[in-house]
Every structure is written in C-alpha cells, then in structure tokens.
Amino acid sequence: MNETIPPKEERMTALNGLGTSRKRVEDARFTQGKGNYVDDIKLQGMLFGDFVRSPYAHARVKSIKTEAALAIPGVHAVITAADLEPLKLHWMPTLAGDVQMVLADGKVLFQGQEVAFVVADNRYAADDGIKAVEVEYEELPVIVDPFKAELDGAPILREDIADKKEGAHGPRRHPNHIFTWESGDRQATEAVISEADVVAEEMVYYHRTHPCPLETCGSVASMDKVNGKLTVWGTFQAPHAVRTVASLISGIAEHNIRIVSPDIGGGFGNKVGVYPGYICSIVASIVTGAPVKWIEDKMDNLMATAFARDYWMQGKISATKEGKITGLWCHTTADHGAFDACADPTKFPAGFMNICTGSYDIPTAFLSVDGIYTNKAPGGVAYRCSFRVTEAAYFIERMIEVLAIKLGMDSAELREKNFIRKDQFPYQSALGWEYDSGDYHTAWDKALKAVNYKELRKEQAERLEAFHKGETRKLIGIGLSHFTEIVGAGPVKNCDILGLGMFDSCEIRIHPTGSAIARLGTISQGQGHATTFAQILASEIGIPAEDITLEEGDTDTAPYGLGTYGSRSTPVAGAATAMAGRKIRAKAQMIAAYLLEVHDNDLEWDVDRFVVKGNPERFKTMKEIAFASYNQAIPNVEPGLEAVSYYDPPNMTYPFGAYICVMEIDVDTGTTEIRQVFALDDCGTRINPMIIEGQVHGGLTEALAIAMGQEIAYDEMGNVTTGTLMDFFVPTAWETPNYQTDYTETPSPHHPIGAKGVGESPNVGGVPAFSNAVHDAFKSFGLTQSHMPHDHWRIWTIANKLGLHEM
Amino acid sequence: MIPSNFEYHKPDSIDGALSILTEWGDDARVIAGGHSLIPVMKQRLTDISHLIDLGGISELKGISIENNKVSIGAMTTQHELITNTQLAKFVPLIREASLQIADPQVRYVGTIGGNVANGDPANDMPGLMQTLDASYELTGPNGVRIVKARDFYEAAYFTAREDEEILTSISFSVPNCGYAYEKQKRKIGDYATAAAGVLINMDNDTCSFASIALTNLSDTPVYCEEAVNNLVGKKVDSNAIKKAVHYCVEASDPVADTRGPVEFKKYVAGIIVQKAIENAIARV
C-alpha cells in the first residue's frame, strides 16, 4: 500500500466530530418552512376534533345537551364522559400516580377544562358544534390560594378521592392535600439553626408560569380497522412511554400501537405528559373509523396544558458570624392545580427539589414539600429544567442573598466562602445526592473578572449617591447567580416513570458503503440531536457526521427510550450512542484483524481506521471494514455491522455555571434596562460549541421572560388573566439583551464522553441572575424579598413601599 | 379561535359599501386592516354575518397636505403614516406615535381609520387625534358630516358614528410647534400602560399654545382641558409643568388590569405626561 495517508488533523476535521461547531442539519428545512409538524399531517378523510371547555374554575356539571351540536352540518360526533365511561377512558392515569378526568365527569375543576369533544369535517364546523353544545353548570366555591385549601370550610375539590387517606406518595392529611415529601434530617437541621450565630428567613415564591412552546400540543390518531393497528402522530417528548401508557389504558396490544413524534416546535416540558386531546382523538378515530386531528390554539395551550413552577418556598439559612453556612431548612407549599400531573420520576413527587443546597457545602439540611390541590390547570412540569431544579436553584440563590444582607457581607464573597471545593468531588450532599464533578471557584473567579465586579460595585455606589442627591431616578442592580443542576435522569435503580426505568438507547447500522443510520429513544424538539449525536458517533466510529442519518420519534423503528426532557438526552442517550459506537468499533476491529491477517490486539484505532501497531502503512479504514462486513465470510464473525446499546447511567450529571446580570431600574416607571448578561457554563465535554451557544441564548431569553414578566395568573374566581400572548410575556428580539457567554470544561467522570447536558442550564441560572439584579438594586433601601415576575408595576410597587416616591 | 361563518363583500366605492351596510344593518360590519376586528371575530365575541372589506375603495386611501391642512384617507395604513416623507416633515408627531403602535407586521395592514373608529381606549390614534384636534369625516346614507375627535368618543367601543356610517377621512391643521408622543408599554406589540400626546408652542417663556391628550387611562381618550388652560398664557417653569401634570392625572381614570393597579397607572401617567411636555417644549 503506497497511497499516502492524510495527516491525523485533516482526517479529524473531515469527521466533523466532537468539539466542532458543525452547522445544524435540521435548519435547512426549518428555515425554509419545510419542517413536518403534527399540524402538517393531512390524511385522506381526516376529521377534526376540538373541545368544549369549562368557563368556570369549579362547578358541577348538571347536564350536557348535544342535540343542537349534532344537528350542525359537518358535525359527526360529540363525545362526553358518559361515552368514555364504558371504555373506562373517562379518567386517565397521570405521570404522578394520580388520575385526571379526560372529560368532565360530573364536575369541572379548572377554567379551560375539557368538557366534551366535538368531531367534525373541519375546524370551522367543529367550532360551530362547540358553541352549540349546551352545558348546564352550577358554580362552586373556588380555591386559588393553596394556603386556603386546608382551612375549615374549604370546598373539597377532588370528590373522587375525598376519602383516600393514602395517596401515591404516602399519607394525605386533608382531601385537598396530595402528599408530603421529606428529604434530609429535620431534627439536626432545626438544632443547627436554633444555635446558629446568624439566621436569615424568607418566603421565596417562584410563580406559576408556562413553557409556551411555539407549536401547541396536538395529535392525529388513525385506527386502521383492517389490521387493527393504531397510529398516533403527536407532540410527544416521550413517544415510547406514550405507547406503553396508551396500551395499558386502552387495552390495545402494544405491538399494534405506533406512536410517531414528527418535528416538534419546542417542548420545554409542556409535551411530556398525556393530555385529554390525545385520548379523545384516539377514541374519536375508533368511533368514526376516520383519522382525527386535534390541535390546540395558543389560549387552550396556556390555559389547560401543563404549567410550570408555582412553589412557595419558606426558607431558613444559618451561618457563623464569619459567613460559613451551617444549615438550610425549607418547607415548600406546591400548588399542583386540580390533578397531580407533574412529570417527575415516580419516587420524586417534588422532583429533584432536594438539590436546593445548590453549589454550597452545607453540612446539614432539611426539605419538606406539601403538594396541594387548587382550582387551576394541572401540570408542574420541568420547563426547560430538570425536575424542579429551577425552583431549587432560585430558592438557594435568593437565600444566599438574604443571608449576605443579614451578615453585612458581599454576596459574591459569601458564595466563594461556601462553594464546594474542587477537591471535595465526588461530593455527598446533605440531601442525598452525589455531585459527580465541579470546579466552582475557577468559574466564579472568571465570571467576576469578566464583568469587572469590583468596578461595578463602585459604579453602583456612586449611582446610589447620585440618587440620594436627587440627580437621577435610576438605580443599578447587580444580579449574581451560581447554579448547580442535576440532570440526566437517570439511574434505573431510583428513577422511573410509571415503572419504566429511565435508561435510554441507541441503535446503529453501518451500511455497506460506509455510511450509517442511528436511531435513538429520545426526540429532538429543536435541540439539534441530528447534528450533535452524529458528531458523537463520528468521533467514536470514524465515519463523517455528514454520512450518518439520525432518526428519532417513531416507536416502530426506534429503540425504546424514555424521551427528551430534563437535559437527559446527552447524558443518557448520548452515552448510549457512544457505547453503541464502541460496540461497532469492537466488531470492526475483529474484521480489520482478519483482513490484515493480524491478531486483534495488534491493531490500534487511529481516527477513522485501524492500523497495525508499529506498521502505519498497514491499515483498514472504517469504510473498508464496513464493506467487508457485508461481502466477506469471516470465520466466527456474523455478517453486517450493527449495534444497539441501552444505557443505564450510574449517576446523574451536574452541570454548573456562573451568571451575572447588570440592570438599570427606573424607580418611577418600574421599567428596566438590561445592560449586561454574562453567562459562563460548564457542561463538561462540549460536543458542538455553536449549539451550546444557541441553547444558552434561548434559555437565557426564557429566563428573562420568567423573571421579568411571564406568568400564568388567576383572579379570585379562578379565571386565567394571562391567557393570550398580549398578557403572557414572550420576549421578541427587541426585549432580548445581548449575551456574553463563556465556559469552563469539567468533564463528567462517569459519562463515556464526559458530557453533561446544557440546554436547560441558562434557564436554571438565568432566573436567579435577573431576579437578584432587581433585588440588589433596592437592597440598600431595605428590600430583602419581592416576588417575581418583576414587571413594571411590581417593581414600581417595591419602590413605592420603600418610600422612594416621596422624595 | 375560529370565526363563525360570514359573507365577504369587497365593494370598490364608498356608495357600494354604504348600500351593503344599509341592506344588512346590524349584521354587517366594515373591515379595514382587521387587526382589531379579526381577533374578536375569532374569539366569537361578536357575531357578524356580512363583512365589508374597505380595501378595494381607492377613494379611502392617501395623504394630502395643502394650505397647512392635512387630510388622511381612512384606509391609509399605519406603515404609510410612518414612511410618508411629507407627513414626517410637517407633522412629525404622527410618525413618532405610529412607530410606537404594535409592531411592523401589524402596521403594514392596520389603518388609521380602523384605529380611530374602533373605539378601544387602548388604541393610540384617538388620543393622538384629540391632541391634533382632528376632525373625522363620516359618510352615511344621508351624506357627509364632520365630528371632532374630541367629541367622538362616548365610552369604550361607543362612538358618535352611526352604524350605517363609514369614517372616510381625517383632517387637521399642521401644528407647527413642539410635539411629543410618550408611551410606556410592557413589550413590543403591547398597548399602552400609559401614553400621552403633547403639542406646545412658546412665546419666549410663556406658553402660547398647548394640547394634551392621554391614551388608555380611561374608557375613552382623555383630552386634558384643564391642564391646557393652566398652561396657556403662563410662564412655563417646573412648577407650571408640575401643575399641568397634576391636572392631567386628575383627568385620568384608569382601571386595574394585568398592566397594573390604578395607583401605579396614575403615577406613571404623571411621569409620561411630564416627559412628553418637557420633550415638546425642547422641540419648540
């Protein structure tokens, strides 16, 4: 062989593997409007279904009259709970061990609840039918405040389980109480706090908001009565789990159900759960014999599908006079709405809220969470975060700030004093987690230097002086945040959803000519899996990323997996991808050894080929090996080159970061101007820096929205007051500030390629950075805590209460 | 979010539109840019069985400025108000205000006529037209009549326009003085938390002319007569401005909504009016 081998670097570049900013292969179709979303699916004879929804937050349903609706031309059927009951489909299990009405069964429990499903030729006729369904309601007293749910005389919301003293997560103390969940050592924590030099105490509320993906939820169900096969295209973040659940509740054998997630226009947790619309489109297809589509509009989506957050976190944090934290106590009142439909691993009814010790070495801690029913939409999903990690990060980052005030210490310094040190990893937290890796001090130093922290504080002090002199009405706020996430759920030994272990999977087939297809158990909703997972494989098996097709979301072809949410795709399915790639390589090595007539151990891997050790002219490229696997009879080696890996991670991964926001605040108008946002992320090994940057920008923008205006609000009657995009804040380019990003790289020691997941970090770290900036601006006037979202009137109210309008 | 069934008409003359309007009475409605009307139709908050599109009537379009008099056809889009160079030169107040309405997509189709005829207190143009002391030309089956913008608004969505009348054009004199339109909103595409249009002229230190109107601070636009009376003929110093601001806030009557409680809105109204007055004076 005398052909010249291209240099190593050249061959690596050709792969477009790990660490390269490969352009997203998905974007060609997305930017040309050629994506294929659920609403793009149009089948022969397809009908359209939509809901009659409750105008009331709590009411008895006295009667439903459907005759007038059925008389409307084009209306085929009106399905009510009474029709679903014989099929036992009028209620469905939630992911949190509760049950939820598919259609109103005797009463409604939140505004926008699904009451009846009208099936018609098209959307127009369906809507005419909806208006013609006559529902007689009798209004009942409403609970919107979770703190009033257990008072004497409070209405009982869930009559179906009023007498059940035991729920899915242990004892219930009241009919409106769902569970109590505890973590850590109560006695020890209370003792530490009662003896501490300094204790700061605060109620930290993380308000109710909504993931609000651009594309709303929807499904197209098609029951083929000839072969008995049900196909459902839908906005599913976990298609395999949906298949299993659909089989269990419908009685249709699992092999006769095919679930397909086509392109998904953003999920952010909103598309993890199972919604009445999915069930109703399936039932309607079975009833009518035609395919049935259901697509929400934006108002339906905001009002009825899964919300996020709504945690009231009462906290106490104690420290020595010198600022060494000694204990953390938290009691959370969790408003779950009318049904407990949180999407958490089964054993974690409050998700991973017990990561609330954050980035700090806190020796003693205790957390308890009470889940409460109210007359609001169900949900409690992980909106661009791992289960309840945003709540935890916001809580601890606020508590650090209030403790710093109590101590009279700069909060940057307080953080530094209490960070878990690099040499403490793997670190066992007081609330039971083993942090895999981290280097917080380095990240923090880098962040403080990047923004010139000392100078900023000086400028802030000068501004304050000018303010007191009446020279300006604008204050400066500096928002600090150092977060630690816990992502990549997770080890099957403690993480499952409805009994399904939270492993994930990848299956690879190498084609004879040396290109490949890989299928995964996850599903991209815009994260760019087809780009990044091909890069992981390229580096593992030496085939250019361009030559690897990625496929997800079709349960008939993809291997079983638990889907995409909680930053689990890279930590779990990404690991499975690397592991499957390594299996391919192992077989390839045997084939190469045969072809080169050497022993397996005489070969070494070199980017895209196996080379005979000490004899670099003798090699077989992956392409050659692929062809050989199909055309040579190799003794003791099966033909073909395929592998599948199901990966059960040994631990979670713990991405972290240091974020700083500088904000100008006008005390008279409550308006804000964000001057600087610095975001340093450490997500371990960086697969595609450009995608990371994009994810950080997107996540920061959602964080900005949540902190500064986005909320799902209810009035006392339980009416949603922010049900349209006029009132529900989604920032445009105009409101979005510039972002400055940076990174450190601390690989996960247990992940095959050291990657940790990044898509959710900016939301987790961003919210406290923005919120802390607002708090920080008013700190010197005595503000300790004020609830988000920090929209104009709430900021104005802070200033007003502090007497800043009487100067 | 699906409208009920309706008949669609696209006449090419005002008379054509009027005859359909008269024929169908209450069941008919004209549509201009549709950016206020279509959302309420989609929510089925209004039932319209005949929709008359004014987009085919060329007489309703265009901007003319002659002898210090500005006349704007009802179907002129908000985008055209921004890009018309003559208008920008002679009445920069219009451009300043229009740029603060909604977003470019809305402004490409939203019209001045729809904005002022709608009767929504959140619309910016009604207050702006009261600032300019504009006149609306209403054409009905019985001919044409003129109503002053300052007399047009009765309550939210109730105006002096009769059901079978079409607002055909808007006219006002070139102001030739200091101007400002200030608006506080939560985000791009939002209606005002508080907004104020101001025209002011000065004779040395003395105010020789003033006009002030507020947007979204009551169930109609608020023309601030008392504030104006207290400015004109007075020496304008910080005290006089303070006093004018005080009268403006007195005249406002906002309601609490997702933009905030009443005290907040009144306070911000004061800040916004003050900014507008100061900007206008600086531009005299």
Ligand SMILES: Cc1cc2nc3c(=O)[nH]c(=O)nc-3n(C[C@H](O)[C@H](O)[C@H](O)COP(=O)(O)OP(=O)(O)OC[C@H]3O[C@@H](n4cnc5c(N)ncnc54)[C@H](O)[C@@H]3O)c2cc1C
């Ligand atoms: C997202 C969004 C944000 C917005 N933000 C703002 C804002 O900040 N400020 C603001 O002022 N507006 C705002 N608007 C409204 C926008 O400016 C509308 O275009 C305007 O209110 C109505 O004008 P139109 O031409 O679209 O009228 P249409 O919606 O077609 O009509 C509105 C009403 O006026 C009637 N009408 C229309 N033309 C005539 C006529 N010639 N004679 C008689 N009656 C007539 C119609 O019958 C209807 O009742 C916003 C709209 C949207 C969708």
